[in-house]
Amino acid sequence: MAKVIHVDLFGKRTEKYDFLGADRSRLHPSVSLSPSSPFFLFTCSDQHAGIEFEAFRSITDVLPLCSLGLLTKRDDLLVGFGPEDVWNKVDHFLDSRVSDVVIAKEFGLPLRDKDRWDLSKARKQARAEHKRQVIAGLTYRPFDNRSIYYTNTLVARTNRRVLSNLNKVNSGLVLGRQGAAVGTPVWDVVFCTNELIDQNAFRRGGSTVFPLHIYPTREEAAMGVEKKPNFNPQFLDEVVGAIARSFNKSTLIPENAMPFIDGGPLVEPAQPTLESFGDALGADQGSLESAPKSVEETSEPTFTPEDVFHYIYAVLHSPTYRRRYAEFLKIDFPRIPLPGGPEVFDVLVPLGGDLVAMHLMESPRLNEPMTTFIGQGAPQVEKVSYTDQTVWINKDQTKGFQGVPESVWNFYIGGYQVCEKWLKDRAPKKGKPGRTLTPEDIDHYQRIVVALSETIRIMAEIDKAIEAHGGWPGAFQGAGQ
Structure with missing residues (x-):
């Protein structure tokens, strides 16, 4: 041998x-x-x-339905900082008075490519489909939420079979298959979304999304099929055995929150949101943390799809998990341990829920900024740098965000140094000036800083909680045990 x-x-x-x-x-x-x-x-x-x-x-195996995020191959045209930005670009793209050659140059598009893209034909077909309803929210990069013109004609890979579940009230776990691909020393290819996700949300290796809920297609809905959690029933049975509780599939999501199919919603009225549904339940607006886990109240202890989602999110944010299984996380998707009992499950679920609320920018704690924007004049992004706990956006280092801890500045998600990446994507490029930050941009960046600071704190709390219940692997059990 x-x-x-x-x-x-x-x-x-x-x-x-x-x-x-x-x-x-x-x-x-x-x-x-x-x-x-x-x-x-x-x-x-x-x-x-x-x-x-x-x-x-x-x-x-835990969340069987999954897919890579969408791939436009035409970001300069189809992705923008808001619905109006996207609409104006596509409106110009479809203007028949502008030649194909000019459009190709303006948006960096080929006249034809190996994927059978034909610019002239695409413009003609898209004119017949042009409507605002196809503009959707997009998680473009971690904490970088954009808008996208989401049609089969213009987007190269819509991956609609899976992503249609995310264009309504839902959550999705976003993972990289190979942690080594992004080049960071510690595994960090995990995030979450409540909207469409870009395939390049992470630095390299692609981003795969696992929806929490699966919605019926138009045909299925007509036959009475309802939404269902995207969990392997065998895994749920194992969780039931591990924590000695029954599974309650009832959630915050209204039954009439229908999927986005074939380029447009099934119903024209605005889709229900977690915020509006939370108001109806008397919850704090926009807060997943304060909202009840189930619309139905039961006398027996139960757990919901959200509980399992939050448990998984907490496990994947355990620093010890990332170190202990580093060699294996480099080359494949993560694997999820079963809780060793209800105690560790109960302590990890709220911590994971806090992280999800932070990463979806829904936590009320984000409304308490820890930074101040300083400097006079237009806040245009020229050059991004960091000194003395201040993130500067101009060459002279006179404008920027003061009060950013070094640990937050150096925090990575998906191979990206988040605080730097978000601003660099708004810096000058391709001969175009940098973006002038709006008040909403400044507020969003300040919320990112809080979210990352809280992420660092919560990750430490997760490890403490696991250690208090037996550590790795004592607090957990393998599949089928």
């Missing part, structure tokens, strides 16, 4: 060739490896951690 060994060798290429061509007995110090299924890693890894990790369920 062949023997597999691992040796670290540093130096020039010629020296490495000489070394490898010499007597194999010189391969010292070396480590013998026993690559095992499913990854057969040719690296040194903690075999005990690998056994633990394999005992958990893959997220693709």
Whole structure:
């Protein structure tokens, strides 16, 4: 049987060739490896951690319906900072008085490409479909919410089969398949969304979304099919066994919140929102944290789809989880442990819920800014830099956000340094001046700083809670245990 060994060798290429061509007995110090299924890693890894990790369920087994985010291939045309921005760009794109050549140059579009894109034909077809209802919200990058003109004619990959579930009241878990792809030292390819998601929401490797709820198609709705949670029933049965509670699928989502199908909503009136539904229930407006988990009240302890979603989100934000299973998170989707009992489940659910509320920008705590915007004149983004707890947006370092902790400035999600990335995407590019920040932009950035600061705090709380209930892996159990 062949023997597999691992040796670290540093130096020039010629020296490495000489070394490898010499007597194999010189391969010292070396480590013998026993690559095992499913990854057969040719690296040194903690075999005990690998056994633990394999005992958990893959997220693709927990939330079976998933898809990469949408891919426009035409962001400059179809994605904008708001509905009016997008509408005006597409309106100009469809103007028959402007030639195809001019349009192609203005928006950086090819006249034709290998995906059978034909600019002239696309413009003609899109004119017949032009309506504001196809403009939707888009999570473009972490905390960077844009608008998109979402039609099959103009968007290269709509991935509508899955993403149609997110163009209404819903939540989605966003993950990268290979953590190593983004290049950060610690796994960070996790976020959440309540709208459409861009395939390039993370720096590299693609972003895959797992909707919490699945809505019926028009045909299914006509036959009486209702929305359902996107959870593997076997996984839910295992959670029931782990925490000794029954599953209650009732949620905040109204039954008439229908999906966005074939370029437009099934009903013309505005879709219900979590805010409006929260008002009807007497909850704090816009707050997931204060809203009840279930419309139906039961005397017996139960858990809801949101509870499981929040539990998963908390687990994935455990710093110890990310370190302990680092080698495996580099190469595949994360795997989810079952709670060891109701106690650890009960403590992680609200922490995960707090994180979700922060990342969806729905927590009332975001209304308490910890930064101040300073400087005179128009707040136009020229050059982004950071010194003395201030994020500067101009070259002279006279305008910026004061009071940003270094830990927040250096915090990464999806391979992006969030505080820097959000502003850099509004800096000068392609010969165009930087964006002049609106009052809403400034407020949003200040809320991002709070969200990241709270994320750092909550992640530490998650580890403390897990440690108090047995640590890793004692607080959890593998699938089927």
